[in-house]
Amino acid sequence: MTHPDPAPSPKIVVTPDSFKSTASAEDAAEWLAEGVRSVIRDAQLVLTPMADGGEGTSSLFEGERICLPTTTAAGRLTEAEYTFHAPTATAFIDVAAASGLPAVEDDPVPLTGDTYGTGVLIADAQTRGATRIVLGLGGTATVDGGTGILVALGVNPLDAAGYQLPPGGGALEKLASFDTAKVNVPAGAVEWVLLTDTTAPATGPQGAARVFGPQKGAGPEDVETLERGLARLCEVAEVDPQTPGLGAAGGVGIGLTWLSTMLHGDASHVHIVPGARAVADSNGLAEHVDGAALVITGEGRYDGQTGTGKVASVVGELAREAGAVFAIAAGSFEEASPEGTLAVTLPDVEDTREQLVRAGAEIAVAYLNTSTVQG
Template sequence: MAHPLDPAPSPKIVVAPDSFKSTASAADAAEWLAEGVRSVIRDAHIVLTPMADGGEGTSFLFEGERICLPTTTASGRLTEAEYTFHATSKTAYIDVAAASGLPAVEADPVPLTGDTYGTGVLIADAQTRGAERVVLGLGGTATIDGGTGILVALGVNPLDQAGYQLPPGGGALEHLAGFDTAKVNVPAGAMEWVLLTDTTAPATGPEGAAHVFGPQKGATEADIEVLDRGLARLCEVTEVDPSTPGLGAAGGVGIGLTWLSSMLHGDSSHVHILPGARVVADSNGLVEQVDGAALVITGEGRYDGQTGTGKVASVVGELAREAGAVFAVAAGRFDEQPADGTIAVTLPERAEVREQLLQAGAEIAVAYLNTSTVQG
């Protein structure tokens, strides 16, 4: 039995943030938030568990060799991109954002013409190294092409009614009539596909890829209607159900891949659309780590209406509540307020993201101590 004068046990604190776009990796964000916490709660037992939900930085969280090779951006410009290849399990972990991400074209968005060809190059390369399974992170893309850029990279060409190849991007998809599969890369297309989504959005409609994510990719209202019609046409030609939850992720990449896999295997059993944050939480041990935690901290660039559809903060929050831990979020901005009882800290406006996260960590620690004091 504990003696009344025995010191209180050190609180277990789990720090599990997402990356902060191009300013901080998930690992750096976790380290800096933890440093801020430790400046206040010096004896804390802190566990760092960097997170991702299928967006930028997801592939970095899995074990394997980092592969870097030349490819193209969403606008077709030459670039270099990395992915992770785990030879033992014959699995490639690829972020669509690595080649086809928004940051590379943010200054000059390409909502109608941007395509995922560069991601297809990474996929084809992974297959030549022995990959039989691709875990594809579907977040942070600049594209709404339904995955047709990947199809082109794998030897499948979308055609119009006259038999001519469609130009790149989702803007031309409403004229889709069929596909030329004479040169399809069968070994690559026949791999097992695990698609990690950061949203439950369907492919089309008011809650679909074009309407929900088009504006952040530079699409005007007129563009959005064109893109939505294009994705609807793609689903019609491929006979893929546009209402499938998560199919709107990464501009509908899952549409093209579901069709390709179904064509090669006879059904869609080799395509698995899964919530990215949950998969990562199972993989990196977060589910086990939150057990016995007093405080669980996450972070992301913006906490908004999309957060609750499967992004890191919502999943970490669910796990924290299930474990009975205090939950805290550090974000660059809050467009929506988290659930009651959540410690919400807005990053201070400072030039260095490290300093922002250090201060946020310290503020969370103070708020936690105040909360635990009030609760007894």
Template structure:
């Protein structure tokens, strides 16, 4: 008698790698709830959660190290608290601009023209006193368009006008910049190695620049947008920075001020790197390897729009899936930009319960995936 050994079909491997759904769900929660929805349909699914970030809110928390919380100021100059991650073993501080200078803290009274990144500079200075020689700065979710001048002020470099008076905070005043007083500059803090994680690879100025693309989201009027764009252009000219460099428009042009300071202290630009934040997060998680052995990869964000392909999490994950030949899906509150061919898209239902929204989206993605995989054999 012949014995036939049957091998059970392998479980469906699913990678869930979303960004935060800003204001409603962290990347960790979004991944958890999407995964729950997927398992409600594909009972034996082997789901791996890979919360992602692109340099915006939640990026620093993805890295190992001690969480440091301290008093600082928000973009409007009001007292607040903010946290960052310090890894003593590598002398590296992981700091999000959004932690102190983020939009949620001032959304009821936006300060696009007058807000600054001083509070982020406080975190940077604190990290250096703890031994940080490298700062990984997440450039996303800021409420400001100040070209990083608030950080400069916190590190003792004061922008002044032609009469020698201190410029007021914010990007609107940058048109009047004549010089930067460095008499009290914090040399150790300014001399660190900088790795700047751009959430969008946009230039500093122009039609795709910081002011015109992100200014209105931060509450800037049409008049503000024009003034901010002129201010950033003037700052780039003063700093000797090419305004067309990809990523230099992220977080309201923070890379401009940091590049100027680093060059002043080192004499070269070699100590500042601007890289796509989502790509670094993907490399940190080994996402490409995970996706290559998966049946489906699911990503998502609050809104998939024409800014999403500019190096954001969703476009990065979809690129990795396409390279691996793995089926992909996107969950978003709204899908306003065309998805790549073959990608499953699911918009969240109108429901005040975010958890329920994401569970249902995960379930709908699973149903659509099963339908497509069955049709394709």
């Protein structure tokens, strides 16, 4: 009598984004996997932390972690880290590391917040030998069009009377010109790779001020002020405000495109690319997903912006291409997930680890039930 071969252990890929300031992508992957393993004990688990250009992106790249003093979006002293990969002369920097929302969440600075602190990191990276800066454009507290970075690199925005503008996007509508007498040419002339988590343009109904301003504490009048400021910046910088992705990180790409064009004569040294795709290419996610039975991702909130290039949308595409079951664990679902997705809301408990372990177990149970029904 012959016995049927036992069912092979399912290959399960766990590839979440970070959960804002509560769990890194690495921790989230570990804890979701722990929950899966409690239900499917023989699973072949592959953990591939993900990011889309927001908080935690730079830590997923290979290289030395550099920590140095800088300033928050509100101009207060802080410390921030980035990754420097010497063999390729590449620095991986999250704008959120210095200029992120968590540091000013209790006292938002939508009109006066700036990216000067990120510029300090960029200048430091160049002194270490970086000729290529990969900048993660997500999770910022600012809508300054990247002018804070410009100031840190020696470029001063001026009003019509020749006075330097105060920090932040609230003053940009008065912009008349830039003083470039003290520009840090080596830092400004690097190859820029801007990782976006959105396709939003700089201005308009889907632009940086109107879509992301309220998330950064901007009221209705503030939003209109920031909208006028970004429009004026694009005009002075001679940058097309409707360029997809230019609205990421409060329009950081505007200032950097102007700077690079001023130094090189064109914008060929600025590359605006989808962050989640770039990270997936770097960590070999497509190869990991190949042959998987189940692919699990996670993020803090699944909403209307998820489909514009965030981790869940990219992971979902790869899962579907591989013929795998796709699951999402999220703190909340403000939009319906794609048909056929296993969507699990994190349980309402205090401990983040427990939330994710329990979500992983719930996904595993749902997957087994789905497999039984389909099989």
